[in-house]
Amino acid sequence: FKTKAHNRLFHADTKVQAIAHANYNVVFDIDGVLIKGKQVLPQTHRALGLLQANNVPYIFLTNGGGLRETDKAEQLSKKIGIHISPRQLILSHSPMRALAAQYEDKNVLVVGGNGSDCRCVAEHYGFKHVVTPEEVHAVYPSVCPSSDNEARSVPLAEKYLQSVLRPVEAIMVFHDSVDWGRDLQVMLDALVSKDGYLTTVKSQAELHTTKQTVPLYFSNSDLVWSNEYPTPRFAQGTFRTCLERIYKDMTGHSLEYTLFGKPMTTTYQYAESVLNKIAPPIHYGIDGTPKPRTVYAIGDNPYADIAGANAYGWQSVLVRTGVFVPEGNENHHTHPATAVVDDVEDAVRWIISKEI
Ligand code: G3P
Ligand code: MG
Structure with missing residues (x-):
């Protein structure tokens, strides 16, 4: 289910709402994960809906670019049919x-x-x-x-x-x-x-x-x-x-x-600063320090999305809908992901199952 409060958290260019969000975040690659050229992959809507229903903050981290973040967010929102704020979107540049x-x-x-x-x-x-x-x-x-x-x-x-x-x-x-x-x-x-x-x-x-x-x-x-x-x-x-x-x-x-761009550390540091803004720490241990959150990156390119996430200490989920097309069930030989799944919906289901 989705509440109005949940929608406010994810749909706003306004201040982050003071409601409890999950202590884990999801970082989506775009091309090969959510869309392929002009087509939106059929699992995309369900994957984003699942995160909204579970109150999980998410952002988009793409190596695509060529537009201002506001223009790309508008273009993507229209294409996917879900509002995406420029605050949630990081382009290569x-x-x-x-x-x-x-x-x-x-x-x-x-x-x-x-x-x-x-x-x-x-x-x-x-x-x-x-x-x-x-x-x-x-x-x-x-x-x-x-x-x-x-x-x-x-x-x-x-x-x-x-x-x-x-x-x-x-x-x-x-x-x-x-x-x-x-x-x-x-x-x-x-x-x-x-x-x-x-x-x-x-x-x-x-x-x-x-x-x-x-x-x-x-x-x-x-x-x-x-x-x-x-x-x-x-x-x-x-x-x-x-x-x-x-x-x-x-x-x-x-x-x-x-x-710049994935898998460079500068880009992951930038992404972390964006996550801190859209989902500031709200979970604290008994000593009063913020509990570390887990960040899951979903991507299709082992050399960019998986290499970058692994090197930055994030969990990585590799999908088979884009650049990575294995013969069987194997992981990538050089940049193995934490998990390999069929598509973005399976990726989100796997992440949620890990956090329950
Ligand atoms: O030029 C490559 C770029 O379009 C890849 O985008 O979303 O897969 O990082 P993305
Ligand atoms: Mg990609």
């Missing part, structure tokens, strides 16, 4: 919000998805000078002659195009690229340029003797992800692998970068 202070006045090349959506995310986080590969392409049509630069229905704003002339001081990949050729080219151009100025390039000697000067960040390291297609699809990690190889061939140096 959400922890990168913290970089805004460091790069506030610097010109940042933001890569991925629909350029204007990622620009919107970056500005929302507080980045003041943003440039996208799409804008570079608009200013320099020959930057990638094989890509279509004419399909845009709305012209790009002149003020954004001005940023193309400023040096690139950092590169941040927020989402999967929708135009790999163009984006790899523009990122490489910035990485081998003189002081970040596009259209310039360091001398061969300088390229081989000096280190990378433009810092680079990726919001997710997944090689693959799971949509409606029968086998896993390329993700941001595959894109990064291409960049690494080209950079190495061109300069002789290994590409240097910082990763």
